[in-house]
Amino acid sequence: MHDVTYLRPTDLKDAVRLYRSTPECRPLAGGTDLMVMLHAGTFRPAPRAVLDVWSIPELKGVRRTQGMLEIGAAESYTGMIRSRDAHEHAPALVAAARTIGAAQIQNRGTLGGNLANASPAGDTLPVLLAYDAVVVTDRRAIPIDQFFTGYRRTALQPDELIVAVRIPLGRHVAFRKVGTRAAQAISKVVMAVSRSPARVAIGSVAEVPLRAARAEAALARNDAAGAVGAVADDIRPINDVRSTAAYRRAVTQNVLRELLHAPPRP
Amino acid sequence: MSSTTPQPAVGRSVPRREGADKVAGRTRYTDDIAVQGAWYGKTVRSTLPKGRVRSIALDPAFDWGRVVVVTADDIPGENVVHLIRDDQPVLAPNEGEIRHREEPILLLAAPDRALLDDAAHHIRIEYETAEPVYTLDQATEVFSTIEIRKGEVPEDVEDVEAVVERTFQVGLQEQLYIEPQGAIAIPEPDGAIKVIGSLQCPYYVHRALKRALNLTDEQAIVVQAETGGGFGGKEEYPSIVAIHAALLARKAGRPVRLIYDRHEDLAATTKRHPGVIRHRTGVKKDGTLLFQDIEIVLDGGAYCTLTPVVFSRAAIHAAGAYSCPNVRIQARAAATNTPPNGAFRGFGAPQSLFAAELMVEHVAERLGMSSVDLRRKWMLRVGDTTATGQKLTESVGSELVLDAALKAASTVQPSNRPTVRRGRGLSLVFHGSGFTGSGEKKLQGTIALEALPDGTFRILTASTEIGQGTKTIFCQLAADALGVGLDQVVLAPQDTSLVPDSGPTVASRTAMIVGRLVQDAATALKQRLKREAPPLRVEKAYIQPDSVHWDETTYRGDAYPVYAWACTIVDVDVDTTTGEVHVTDLVTAVDCGKALHPVMAEGQIEGGSLQAVGWATIEEIKVKDGGYQNDRLATYLIPTALDAPRIRTILVENPYSRGPFGAKGIGELPMDGPAPAIIAAIHDATGVWLDEIPATPEKVLAALNGTRETGNGKQS
Numbered sequence: 018m019h020d021v022t023y024l025r026p027t028d029l030k031d032a033v034r035l036y037r038s039t040p041e042c043r044p045l046a047g048g049t050d051l052m053v054m055l056h057a058g059t060f061r062p063a064p065r066a067v068l069d070v071w072s073i074p075e076l077k078g079v080r081r082t083q084g085m086l087e088i089g090a091a092e093s094y095t096g097m098i099r100s101r102d103a104h105e106h107a108p109a110l111v112a113a114a115r116t117i118g119a120a121q122i123q124n125r126g127t128l129g130g131n132l133a134n135a136s137p138a139g140d141t142l143p144v145l146l147a148y149d150a151v152v153v154t155d156r157r158a159i160p161i162d163q164f165f166t167g168y169r170r171t172a173l174q175p176d177e178l179i180v181a182v183r184i185p186l187g188r189h190v191a192f193r194k195v196g197t198r199a200a201q202a203i204s205k206v207v208m209a210v211s212r213s214p215a216r217v218a219i220g221s222v223a224e225v226p227l228r229a230a231r232a233e234a235a236l237a238r239n240d241a242a243g244a245v246g247a248v249a250d251d252i253r254p255i256n257d258v259r260s261t262a263a264y265r266r267a268v269t270q271n272v273l274r275e276l277l278h279a280p281p282r283p
Numbered sequence: 284m285s286s287t288t289p290q291p292a293v294g295r296s297v298p299r300r301e302g303a304d305k306v307a308g309r310t311r312y313t314d315d316i317a318v319q320g321a322w323y324g325k326t327v328r329s330t331l332p333k334g335r336v337r338s339i340a341l342d343p344a345f346d347w348g349r350v351v352v353v354t355a356d357d358i359p360g361e362n363v364v365h366l367i368r369d370d371q372p373v374l375a376p377n378e379g380e381i382r383h384r385e386e387p388i389l390l391l392a393a394p395d396r397a398l399l400d401d402a403a404h405h406i407r408i409e410y411e412t413a414e415p416v417y418t419l420d421q422a423t424e425v426f427s428t429i430e431i432r433k434g435e436v437p438e439d440v441e442d443v444e445a446v447v448e449r450t451f452q453v454g455l456q457e458q459l460y461i462e463p464q465g466a467i468a469i470p471e472p473d474g475a476i477k478v479i480g481s482l483q484c485p486y487y488v489h490r491a492l493k494r495a496l497n498l499t500d501e502q503a504i505v506v507q508a509e510t511g512g513g514f515g516g517k518e519e520y521p522s523i524v525a526i527h528a529a530l531l532a533r534k535a536g537r538p539v540r541l542i543y544d545r546h547e548d549l550a551a552t553t554k555r556h557p558g559v560i561r562h563r564t565g566v567k568k569d570g571t572l573l574f575q576d577i578e579i580v581l582d583g584g585a586y587c588t589l590t591p592v593v594f595s596r597a598a599i600h601a602a603g604a605y606s607c608p609n610v611r612i613q614a615r616a617a618a619t620n621t622p623p624n625g626a627f628r629g630f631g632a633p634q635s636l637f638a639a640e641l642m643v644e645h646v647a648e649r650l651g652m653s654s655v656d657l658r659r660k661w662m663l664r665v666g667d668t669t670a671t672g673q674k675l676t677e678s679v680g681s682e683l684v685l686d687a688a689l690k691a692a693s694t695v696q697p698s699n700r701p702t703v704r705r706g707r708g709l710s711l712v713f714h715g716s717g718f719t720g721s722g723e724k725k726l727q728g729t730i731a732l733e734a735l736p737d738g739t740f741r742i743l744t745a746s747t748e749i750g751q752g753t754k755t756i757f758c759q760l761a762a763d764a765l766g767v768g769l770d771q772v773v774l775a776p777q778d779t780s781l782v783p784d785s786g787p788t789v790a791s792r793t794a795m796i797v798g799r800l801v802q803d804a805a806t807a808l809k810q811r812l813k814r815e816a817p818p819l820r821v822e823k824a825y826i827q828p829d830s831v832h833w834d835e836t837t838y839r840g841d842a843y844p845v846y847a848w849a850c851t852i853v854d855v856d857v858d859t860t861t862g863e864v865h866v867t868d869l870v871t872a873v874d875c876g877k878a879l880h881p882v883m884a885e886g887q888i889e890g891g892s893l894q895a896v897g898w899a900t901i902e903e904i905k906v907k908d909g910g911y912q913n914d915r916l917a918t919y920l921i922p923t924a925l926d927a928p929r930i931r932t933i934l935v936e937n938p939y940s941r942g943p944f945g946a947k948g949i950g951e952l953p954m955d956g957p958a959p960a961i962i963a964a965i966h967d968a969t970g971v972w973l974d975e976i977p978a979t980p981e982k983v984l985a986a987l988n989g990t991r992e993t994g995n996g997k998q999s
Contacts, residue, residue, distance in 0.1 A: 195861050197901050197980075199925035203917060205980075258905060258912045264862075264981040267988065271860040275702060 021055075022066035029075040029180065032068060033155045037176045041065035044178060046076075046091045047125030049118065050134045076129070076180060079103050085151075085183040090129025098123065109190035109209055113144045116194045119201050129179040135169045135225070138204050140194055142226035145182065146218030147190045147209035153181040168224040190216070191276040195268055197259065205260040206268045210276045212236065217244065217273065222252035222265050232273065241279035245270050289768040292759035293944050296882035297769060300754035301509065313465040313481045313508040314542045321467065322351070322392040324531045324541035325399050327406060328551065329375065329386040332620040332909030333415040336375050336388060342405035350402045351535040353390040355379065358530065360497035364523055364586075365490050368426075371586040371623070373495050373526050381410065383585035384909045385551035385622045387523070392531040392539045415620035415909055419559060419580050422617035426583045427591040429598045431838045433670050434609035436574045443565040443573055447646050451562070451638040452975040453958075455904040455911075456555035456897075458627055459921055462511025464552060465542035466524045468532035476529045477504040482521035483513040484787035485745045489779045491522035496529055507777035513749040514894070515626030518789050519588055520552050550914040553625030554904065556581040556593055556616070560601070560638035570652055572661050574609035575642075575670075577601045579635055583616045584623040590616045593624075595719050597631030599842045600955075602670040603639030604681055604713040605661040610670040620909050626789065628891065629954035632714055633898070640710040640959030641974060644966070654963070658685065658711050671842045678939040678947065680848035680874025685711055687872035687933045688850035695854060702860045705867075706968025708960040709852045715843025716948030717792040720835055723844070724827040728786035728797060732761060732804040734817040740765060740808070743775045744785040746797045751950055752883040753793055757801050759879060760943050764805030783822065791847070791948025794879060796825060798943040828941070845939045847947045848874040851892070851956035853928065855964040862984030864965060865926070866896050869957060872933040876947035884949065885932045891953025892930055897921045899958035899976045 024039065026032035036042060043064040045051055051067070054060035070076055076091035079100035086106040088097060094114035097103045103111050117126055117140050131139045132152060145161050152159040155178045164172050173179070190211045196202030207220040215236035217229040229251035235243035254265035273279070304310045339354060341347060355362050355376035364371040375381055375388045388408060393399040416422050440446050466480030476496065482488055485505045492503040505525070510517065528541040543551075558581035565573040579597055583590035598614040643661070647654035662681040668674050688709070698705045717723055731743040742761055748754040758772040765772070775781050785797045804823040811819055833840040854868040869892055878884040901920055905912040913919040938945025958976055966972050971986040 195863070195980075197920045198923055199865075200923045202920060258918050261981055264984060267984055268861050268980075275860050 021064060023069065024066055025069045026073060029073055032070055032073055033178055036068050036178050039066045039068070042068050044068045044070050044133065046070055046127040046130045047093060049122050049126040050130060070178070081106070085185055088128050088182045088184070090179040090181055091127050094123040094126050097128070106186050107148065107184050109144045109147065109192040110141060110184070112192045113141045113194070113209070116140055116196070116200070128182050132164065132179055132182070133171065133173070135165055135171050137168065137223060137225055138207065138221045139226060140204055140207050140220065143207055143209040143218035143220045144190060144192055145184070146226060146228055147211045147216040148184045148188055149216070151183045152179060153183060154179055162228055165225040193272050193276060195272065203259060206265050206272060208269070208272050208276065210273065212277070217248060219252060219269060222254045222269055224253070227251070236277070241277040244277065245274045245279050248273050288766060289762070291763050292769045293763045293879050294877070294881070296880055297755065297759065299752060299883070300758060300774065301748060310509045312462050312511050313467060313479060314540070316467060316479060316508060318467055318469060318538045318540065321538035321540050322394050322535055323396050323399050324528055324539045325391045325403060326387050326527060326541070326547070327389045327391060327403055329381045329384055329388055331381060331410055331412055332384040333413045334381045335411040335413070336377055336379050336381060337409040337411050339377060339389060340407045342407065345402065345405035347402070349394060349398060351392040351531060353530045353534050357534055358495055359533070360495045363494060364526065365494045366519055366522070366588060367591055368587040371588070373523070373530070383620055383622045387527065390527050390531050392535050417619055417621060417906060417909060419582055419617055419619070422582070422619050424618040426587050426616040426618060427594070428615040429595060429612070429838060431598055431610065431612040431670050433607070433672060434574070436576045436609050436611040437565070440565055444568045445649055446563060446565045447642070447649050448561070448563045449642060449645050449974060451560045451641060453558055453560070453634045453637055454977055455557045455624070456627060456902050457549060457904065457919055458512070458514035458516030459919070460512030460514060460516055463543045463545055463548040464517070464520060464524050465540070466521065466528040467538060467540045468525070468528035469538040470532050470536060471504070473502070474498070475502040475504060476532060477506065478525040478529055479506045479508050480521055480525055481510045481517060482507050483510070483517040483747055483749055483789060485747065485777050485779050486784040487519065487787055488522050488525045492525055492529055495526045496533065501780070503779070505779045507747050510747060510749045514628045515630065515789065516552060517749065518626035518787060520625065546915055549919055550911055551622060553588060553623055553627070555627035555898070556583065556590065556624040556631065556634065558582060558634050560635060562638055562642045564642055564646055566646055566650065568650065570650055570657050570660050572605065572607045575602050575607050577612045579612070579614040581616045581631070581634065582619050582621070582624065584619060584621045586623040588623045588625040590624065592719065593626065593631040595631070596715070597635040599671060599715065599719065600632040600713070601635035601639060603636060603643065604663055604711050604848065606663050606667040607661070607670070612670060621906055622911070628894065629951045630790065632951065633895065633954045633958065636712050636955045637958045637976065640712065641962055644963050655685070655689070655709060662711065663713070669842065672839045673841045675846070678845055678874070678876060678937050680935055680937045681711065681713070683935050683937055684848045684850040684872040684874050687935055688852050688870050691872065691931060691933055692852045692870045698856060702858060704857045704859060704968040705854065706857065706964040706966065707852065707854050708963025708965070708967055709850065710956040710960040710963070711850050712952070712955040713846040713848050714791065714952040714955055715846055717796050717844045718790050720833040720840070720842060723792070723796060723825050726786050727824045728800065729783040729822055729824040730785045730797060730800045730804060731783055731820055731822045732801065732808050734808055734812060734819040736817050738771065740767065740772045741775055742772065742801060743782040744797060744801070745777055745779065745782050746785045746793045747777050747788040749788060751793070751887055752880055753788065755883065756794055756798060756879045760798050760801045761805045763944070764802045765809050791950040791952065793948070793950070794946055795942050795948040798879070798946065799941065800825060802943040844941060845947055847876070847949045847952045849952050849956050851960045853957060853960040853964050855961060855968055857965055857968045857983065859987060862980035862987060864900050864961070864978055864980070864983060866900065866928040866961060869896070869928040869930045870933070871930070871953065871956060872935055873949060873952060874935045874937045874947070875949045876939040876942045877936050877945035878934045879944065879946050881934060884934055887950060888932045888953045889930045891951070892957050893922055893927055895954050895957035896928065896961065899961045900978055903977050903979055
């Protein structure tokens with residue numbers, strides 16, 4: 018074990034400056050992933066410094082701006098659950114936030130953290146994909162479908178900080194998470210679906226949260242049954258401690274059928 | 284003493300003795316107890332499932348000046364964890380055999396945790412590997428076997444109108460007490476060692492410490508700290524933690540705290556025995572039960588631990604709560620290279636009753652009969668004999684609980700969600716209260732009761748409070764038998780230097796067996812107080828009634844003093860999209876003899892029922908390369924409040940003459956009934972039989988899709 022430098026910037030400008038000038042530094046928001054990994058020694062390489070962004074005012078809040086819903090990167094799930102704007106404009110995101118961990122985790126976990134951690138099982142990530150969200154950083158805007166580049170890898174530069182997430186208004190997205198139990202479970206399959214435009218986004222079925230291209234193509238033709246059939250070829254599920262590839266494949270199709278109100282299999 | 288008779292305490296839900304401290308956060312569990320100068324301890328375990336230790340080397344470049352290292356060479360007594368068989372070493376010695384991948388090899392202590400972790404990284408253990416055995420199919424080493432015979436089970440079944448055969452499987456389960464295992468060892472003057480720990484059975488730990496550390500009765504002092512749950516998981520395992528802590532403390536010459544974190548606790552400690560149970564049942568077309576032929580194979584894991592007694596209880600309960608003229612039960616427990624399995628609430632009975640209850644369903648389906656009618660036809664009643672030939676003479680609540688549960692259950696309404704199918708299942712079980720066979724006779728559990736000069740009374744017993752209410756009900760029993768107020772009775776700490784050995788807190792025996800000793804001691808003390816003045820002390824030891832007979836060699840006779848009975852009705856929603864099973868309602872009627880404390884009795888039953896719901900549905904441990912994959916709370920999932928059914932408990936009071944105020948033991952009973960009822964309910968909802976638990980969504984969905992053959996019935 019070695020010492021870790023703890024940095025606590027007071028505003029975004031300060032945070033960006035510190036983050037760019039400190040080597041081997043990781044941002045710390047609610048700590049719900051990072052602290053667990055540091056404790057278990059599974060964060061490799063171990064960071065030399067952490068940048069606590071939890072209290073930075075520019076990274077907080079849920080608001081409407083430029084015809085979009087903007088959620089601060091360090092806003093907690095509880096903050097989203099309590100936001101009237103989030104309920105009105107991104108109810109699927111609120112639904113996803115409610116399924117994450119226990120109340121304590123919801124009080125600390127953040128959207129920026131879920132994105133940066135980039136777990137294929139991140140519960141908000143398919144929702145963000147289905148909404149065509151935009152990840153706003155200290156230097157640019159990254160469309161969400163370009164954000165996940167590999168298993169727990171993102172398009173972020175090493176010194177790039179997530180500032181906010183923007184979600185276009187007026188889209189209807191349906192959401193369902195399948196876990197082992199009704200609460201406090203990591204998803205086996207998590208899905209968010211929009212009919213128009215056609216978006217089928219799924220977590221826990223590949224090395225990244227993904228958009229199901231074949232299913233979306235069928236859905237764009239208004240062929241719901243075709244989408245249900247095609248989605249099996251879009252995903253790359255594996256056997257792991259939580260479930261099996263066969264189960265994930267079957268449930269992905271079943272959940273998509275349910276979310277699309279598609280007719281049952283002949 | 285006041286001349287007015289105080290209000291009786293028994294039967295009233297009085298405040299629990301330790302309840303206020305627990306609720307207010309004042310209770311100090313083992314890890315909360317600060318001990319001046321204590322170091323931290325750590326167990327270094329094997330990383331391979333089978334083999335031999337070739338060498339243990341400490342990195343010479345590391346500064347070992349402030350680290351204590353204990354190996355098998357540092358054990359002053361025998362290198363044995365004392366229990367039933369002397370097969371489990373305290374630490375694997377050099378050249379010693381490794382039988383599972385969590386085998387303790389050496390121990391470390393250091394003044395701070397960072398140094399401790401650092402030291403652990405500077406130890407090199409070389410092994411010689413051997414071929415491990417993980418499954419019962421491959422297992423060749425048998426811990427023990429039992430055969431129970433009643434009448435004659437025919438090999439040739441020509442005269443029998445229907446024979447149903449079925450094979451059932453049950454999985455591993457973790458007790459998941461809230462507080463992980465832990466102990467603090469403190470060296471005392473004159474070579475004594477005091478161990479404070481989270482444990483169920485102070486005298487088990489006492490005996491184990493004496494043997495491994497070569498201590499006298501007085502030199503080994505075991506104190507139970509307030510304990511955050513046990514469920515059997517703190518029956519035998521704390522002996523290992525205590526010996527390890529004591530060895531470190533002895534060598535360090537200072538107190539050492541050895542507290543497991545959840546990961547180590549899940550990975551290394553004992554689980555419920557998984558197993559395979561085969562039934563062959565012969566009946567007439569009218570449902571008359573002709574014979575039951577049952578084979579049980581349980582996986583004991585790497586060491587014997589309590590396996591022979593666990594599977595003895597499994598075997599005795601295997602025929603279910605039914606009267607059958609011809610029974611053959613063949614049971615064996617086999618060894619595998621997985622961490623040892625051990626005690627867990629129900630102690631083998633949930634496994635065998637799961638199979639027995641589902642057999643009733645399968646036979647009923649085969650005959651086109653209602654399974655409730657079949658149970659009524661088969662159930663044990665007063666005067667009937669069990670599989671071991673025990674004639675039931677009193678407090679047989681089978682019909683009472685069946686009627687009570689049926690009366691309480693509402694009608695099933697279909698689900699309004701098109702993808703959800705709803706169903707109902709029922710089970711009827713019994714559970715022997717107290718030790719099996721001659722266990723109580725051999726143990727002669729002893730308690731003491733003192734009348735003190737200040738007018739108060741003190742109960743001295745080694746029976747522990749593990750959340751189930753021991754502290755409260757013992758005081759209730761003593762107060763009423765003495766005819767004094769509840770506030771005049773106190774309980775001595777569970778400290779082996781103070782209290783006699785009233786036996787382990789296991790086997791649904793504490794309220795019924797030890798509680799009766801408390802009642803009898805109080806009655807005797809009351810008599811003496813008419814002639815003598817305090818201080819006075821009365822001791823009571825268990826005496827087996829002459830009418831009880833048990834033959835351990837033939838497994839014939841009175842297997843248990845009495846049985847508690849339960850009928851459980853569950854309603855489930857099966858989601859056909861995901862295969863998820865949600866138990867929505869659970870009604871359970873329990874013949875407890877007498878509810879000494881109704882709220883705590885209901886609490887026991889609700890908690891046990893939910894533990895059984897978890898075992899039946901989502902609690903799964905996958906074994907990979909001899910280790911548990913579900914070794915964290917993120918992967919070993921138990922039901923949350925949102926997963927819990929609405930539970931309604933009906934307490935049926937059907938007194939037992941030798942129980943305290945008529946009470947029978949019910950600690951384990953609620954673990955028995957829900958699992959088979961849930962499987963029956965899934966069948967009712969979907970038409971699919973699963974003969975295997977946990978009925979995970981993966982298995983249910985596969986069965987619904989017919990993608991895997993889960994039915995395995997061979998019908999003749």
